Amino acid sequence: MASKTPTSVRIRRGITLPILLLVLWEVSSRTGLVDPRFLPSLESVAITAKRELLGNDLIFDLLSSLARNLGGFLVGAVLGIAFATVLALSPLAGRLVMPTFNGVKQISLLAWIPLISVWFGFGEQAKIVFVALACFIPVVLNTYDGMRDAPKDLLEVGHALRFNARQRFLRIYLPSAMPAIATGIHLGLIYSWLATVGAEYFLAVGPGIGGLVIAGRERFDMAMVMVGVIILGLVGFTLNRLAATLENHLLRWRPPRTA
Amino acid sequence: MAVLTVTTETDAPSRLPYPWRSRAVGLAVALVLPAALLILWWAASDRGWLAAQILPHPLDVYQTLRDMVASGELLYHTAISLRRVLIGFAIGAGFGLALGIAMGLSETVEDYVKPLFLAFAQIPTLGWIPLLMLLVGIGETLKIIIITKGALVPMTLNTFAGIRNVSPRYLEVARALRFSRWQTLRLVIIPASIPFVFTGIRYGLTHAWTSLVGVELLASSEGLGYLLVWGRQMFWLDTVIIAMLAIGIVGFVMDSGLNRTERLIQRWKRNEI
Amino acid sequence: MKLSIALRAAAGAAFAFALSLQPTLAADPLVIHVGYAAIGVDNRPFAEGTSAATARAGEFLEKEFANDPNVKIEWTFFKGAGPAVNEGFANDQLDFAYQGDLPALIGRATGLKTKLLLASGARKPSYLAVAKDSGIKKIEDLRGRKVALQRGTNSHLSAIKILEAHGLKERDVQVVNLDSAATVAALTSKDIDAAFGDTQLINLAAKGSADVIYTTKGDDPRFGRNAGIIAREAFISAHPEITHRVVDAFVKAAQWSSDESNRAAQFELWGKSGTPIPILEEYFSNDTLAYRNSPLIDDLLVSQYKEQAVKSKEFGLIRRDVDLNGWFEPKYLNSALERLKLKNFWQPYGADGKPTAS
Numbered sequence: 001m002a003s004k005t006p007t008s009v010r011i012r013r014g015i016t017l018p019i020l021l022l023v024l025w026e027v028s029s030r031t032g033l034v035d036p037r038f039l040p041s042l043e044s045v046a047i048t049a050k051r052e053l054l055g056n057d058l059i060f061d062l063l064s065s066l067a068r069n070l071g072g073f074l075v076g077a078v079l080g081i082a083f084a085t086v087l088a089l090s091p092l093a094g095r096l097v098m099p100t101f102n103g104v105k106q107i108s109l110l111a112w113i114p115l116i117s118v119w120f121g122f123g124e125q126a127k128i129v130f131v132a133l134a135c136f137i138p139v140v141l142n143t144y145d146g147m148r149d150a151p152k153d154l155l156e157v158g159h160a161l162r163f164n165a166r167q168r169f170l171r172i173y174l175p176s177a178m179p180a181i182a183t184g185i186h187l188g189l190i191y192s193w194l195a196t197v198g199a200e201y202f203l204a205v206g207p208g209i210g211g212l213v214i215a216g217r218e219r220f221d222m223a224m225v226m227v228g229v230i231i232l233g234l235v236g237f238t239l240n241r242l243a244a245t246l247e248n249h250l251l252r253w254r255p256p257r258t259a
Numbered sequence: 260m261a262v263l264t265v266t267t268e269t270d271a272p273s274r275l276p277y278p279w280r281s282r283a284v285g286l287a288v289a290l291v292l293p294a295a296l297l298i299l300w301w302a303a304s305d306r307g308w309l310a311a312q313i314l315p316h317p318l319d320v321y322q323t324l325r326d327m328v329a330s331g332e333l334l335y336h337t338a339i340s341l342r343r344v345l346i347g348f349a350i351g352a353g354f355g356l357a358l359g360i361a362m363g364l365s366e367t368v369e370d371y372v373k374p375l376f377l378a379f380a381q382i383p384t385l386g387w388i389p390l391l392m393l394l395v396g397i398g399e400t401l402k403i404i405i406i407t408k409g410a411l412v413p414m415t416l417n418t419f420a421g422i423r424n425v426s427p428r429y430l431e432v433a434r435a436l437r438f439s440r441w442q443t444l445r446l447v448i449i450p451a452s453i454p455f456v457f458t459g460i461r462y463g464l465t466h467a468w469t470s471l472v473g474v475e476l477l478a479s480s481e482g483l484g485y486l487l488v489w490g491r492q493m494f495w496l497d498t499v500i501i502a503m504l505a506i507g508i509v510g511f512v513m514d515s516g517l518n519r520t521e522r523l524i525q526r527w528k529r530n531e532i
Numbered sequence: 533m534k535l536s537i538a539l540r541a542a543a544g545a546a547f548a549f550a551l552s553l554q555p556t557l558a559a560d561p562l563v564i565h566v567g568y569a570a571i572g573v574d575n576r577p578f579a580e581g582t583s584a585a586t587a588r589a590g591e592f593l594e595k596e597f598a599n600d601p602n603v604k605i606e607w608t609f610f611k612g613a614g615p616a617v618n619e620g621f622a623n624d625q626l627d628f629a630y631q632g633d634l635p636a637l638i639g640r641a642t643g644l645k646t647k648l649l650l651a652s653g654a655r656k657p658s659y660l661a662v663a664k665d666s667g668i669k670k671i672e673d674l675r676g677r678k679v680a681l682q683r684g685t686n687s688h689l690s691a692i693k694i695l696e697a698h699g700l701k702e703r704d705v706q707v708v709n710l711d712s713a714a715t716v717a718a719l720t721s722k723d724i725d726a727a728f729g730d731t732q733l734i735n736l737a738a739k740g741s742a743d744v745i746y747t748t749k750g751d752d753p754r755f756g757r758n759a760g761i762i763a764r765e766a767f768i769s770a771h772p773e774i775t776h777r778v779v780d781a782f783v784k785a786a787q788w789s790s791d792e793s794n795r796a797a798q799f800e801l802w803g804k805s806g807t808p809i810p811i812l813e814e815y816f817s818n819d820t821l822a823y824r825n826s827p828l829i830d831d832l833l834v835s836q837y838k839e840q841a842v843k844s845k846e847f848g849l850i851r852r853d854v855d856l857n858g859w860f861e862p863k864y865l866n867s868a869l870e871r872l873k874l875k876n877f878w879q880p881y882g883a884d885g886k887p888t889a890s
Contacts (some may be wrong), residue, residue, distance in 0.1 A: 005370065006267060014375075017372065018378070024508055038393065054333050097292055099288075099289030103293075103507065106508075106511040107506055108468060108510060109507045110484075111472055111484075111487055111503045111507075113476065114487055114488075114496075115499060118496060118499075118759040120623065122608060122610070122618055122625060197383050201385060201477065204608075204616065205571065205609075205611045210385075213389045213573065218716065218717045219574070220720060221391075222393055223363070225390050226466055229390050230382075232382055233381040233386070240381070244618060310643060393721070396722075397718060397724075478708070480709070488683075489617065492616070494618050506638055
């Protein structure tokens with residue numbers, strides 16, 4: 001659906017509400033219309049951000065969260081693709097395992113926190129395992145579906161050419177499942193960020209943006225909470241864009257998707 | 260090995276004369292793994308390979324489950340969680356539907372609202388919890404707002420996508436037939452976007468359920484999430500496992516119910532066209 | 533088999549993954565993992581109010597092993613308090629820990645293989661603070677109100693005993709499970725009506741953000757809380773010599789902590805946890821340091837733990853009976869008292885709470 005409205009107008013419209021909100025925010029916190037404890041002025045949020053950045057370990061917190069996120073994501077994605085491949089390529093394994101997997105995935109991710117913390121303790125590994133689990137589930141589901149949907153005619157061609165298992169995997173299953181795997185990885189990246197925050201909230205105390213937000217709440221420091229929440233949003237946004245760009249790049253050989 | 264051959268041959272269920280039979284076989288195969296895991300769990304606990312502080316004996320879990328069902332405790336916490344989710348979901352889905360329709364129908368509304376909406380949607384639900392705790396405290400309001408947010412985002416985005424995905428050809432036909440705006444909406448746009456709305460409902464409910472667990476873990480004195488925390492604090496892994504099962508079963512029932520309805524609607528829509 | 537490659541790859545990955553999850557094997561430098569069932573203000577890695585906190589801040593363990601470059605001490609402080617310590621023991625991630633009575637009993641009931649080596653922070657008082665304008669004047673007023681406590685900690689058990697003595701059951705109040713820092717935030721913002729705890733509540737009251745309406749101090753001592761140094765059995769049997777020296781260090785810390793001439797210095801040391809010194813003075817007012825910091829496993833302590841076990845079962849906090857026989861392991865403590873010539877330093881108490889002739 002091509003838009004008839006010029007871009008400049010759209011941008012103007014797009015920033016109207018945010019600017020209005022910011023003005024309203026600033027005015028109400030300055031005039032004391034709202035308790036500044038609940039709505040600190042923009043200035044005090046900026047000051048807090050500066051304090052956390054220069055005086056405290058904001059960068060270290062951010063890096064810790066990102067490292068945890070990426071570590072868990074990598075473990076989850078690699079294991080997920082491997083696991084789903086085995087299940088998809090062996091019909092029996094798939095039928096044995098997938099129903100159980102589909103049942104287990106219904107347990108909300110956060111409900112795993114107590115068991116993970118009992119099984120893996122208070123170190124970094126418990127957090128990584130939790131993030132990996134968050135990423136594992138969507139990667140498995142999408143990879144499995146993608147491989148199961150490998151075109152039958154291609155498989156017949158492979159049969160005629162006497163492809164061995166390796167060739168079938170590399171030349172048929174993997175390429176035709178690529179878009180689905182990319183979707184799974186994209187989702188995995190989003191979920192692993194959510195899980196990183198969850199791990200920092202509910203598992204042992206350690207450096208991280210999630211911990212920063214919780215600490216801000218405990219100190220009744222709304223500005224600090226806001227700084228943390230904004231960072232959570234920015235990182236989520238960046239990861240999302242990164243995944244989308246990567247997805248497009250990896251799938252550039254494919255004809256553009258029809259709407 | 261005989262079992263193996265039988266099951267692999269039922270690979271194409273549609274060609275079989277007795278679909279119920281292949282379904283029964285499928286179900287039987289599906290139950291093999293859970294059964295095997297249960298036996299393994301049982302044996303491992305019996306023989307002490309698995310310490311009770313890592314995984315309690317299945318009999319202990321069963322005993323606790325029976326006690327919790329008999330005392331009404333499990334039902335009580337489940338009912339509270341369900342109530343929260345349904346209220347939050349109803350509000351979130353309602354707003355999401357309205358917002359999605361408004362943005363879908365009017366480009367002006369879209370231009371004004373969507374960037375801000377997307378910016379808010381980027382922040383994980385868990386991130387909002389501490390912020391809202393400061394604003395509204397740890398009472399019922401907090402839970403409802405968080406669940407509402409969980410349902411709102413997918414509902415809005417899917418409704419919006421549904422309306423935008425109405426084929427331009429349909430709209431042309433509507434124009435040729437000189438439909439009024441209301442008729443176009445009622446006869447063309449709404450029917451065409453229903454599957455998307457349904458996807459929104461499904462994701463919305465799933466997100467609402469996940470958000471509920473998150474908010475109940477952080478601040479609650481009842482509900483299934485609280486049961487998890489309680490079990491964790493008291494080192495009652497049997498309670499933890501039961502709470503996990505309850506969360507999974509409720510999630511499963513909601514999801515498969517909606518899934519079925521969604522398929523029904525899609526079939527009905529196909530027949531219509 | 534066609535799938536062998538994929539399977540082997542998956543198995544390889546799983547194996548590598550499993551390996552990566554193994555707790556780092558303490559091969560050459562022996563790392564002694566010490567846990568503490570509390571955390572300082574703003575998550576500072578320090579605590580206060582116990583001889584174990586003194587050992588930490590005064591580096592008694594580090595000094596004990598100063599000449600052994602192969603032995604490292606690693607402290608972990610738990611926001612999740614005693615229940616989190618149990619998770620650490622379950623994973624063999626802790627060798628020693630300061631832990632309160634209820635969580636230690638829960639761990640024992642669940643099958644954790646631990647021993648209690650000496651007392652530390654036993655006889656700690658509990659406090660009940662209420663939000664400003666909550667209208668709560670006495671414990672009976674708590675009925676139906678929102679009361680914060682951290683479930684599964686010794687403060688939880690103490691709270692239930694206090695409620696019981698005033699005709700209330702846990703179910704009669706709306707219990708909100710919050711850790712110490714979250715309690716402070718919730719009480720300040722009046723999200724909850726009352727909370728059980730200790731120094732954080734005295735501090736809040738001193739700031740005028742809440743009122744302390746009750747303390748076990750001066751009341752029936754059985755309402756108070758107990759705690760001690762718990763050790764993992766496997767570690768003790770693998771390293772009996774190291775265990776002796778660890779206990780020595782804790783006993784030396786207890787001795788320093790019990791010396792009245794160190795009162796001011798000690799509060800300053802504990803101040804590292806972020807708790808203001810006047811609050812600590814208040815916390816220890818009318819108590820001798822030797823009474824609060826005694827490491828002895830005397831009849832009073834043993835009977836207290838036994839009673840806590842019975843009460844915990846009665847209140848439904850523990851589902852199975854806990855067998856405490858053999859759990860107390862005073863061997864290391866006694867040897868330390870002997871070698872450090874401290875046999876008569878602390879006054880033992882009998883089960884009735886009265887001093888016994890030794």
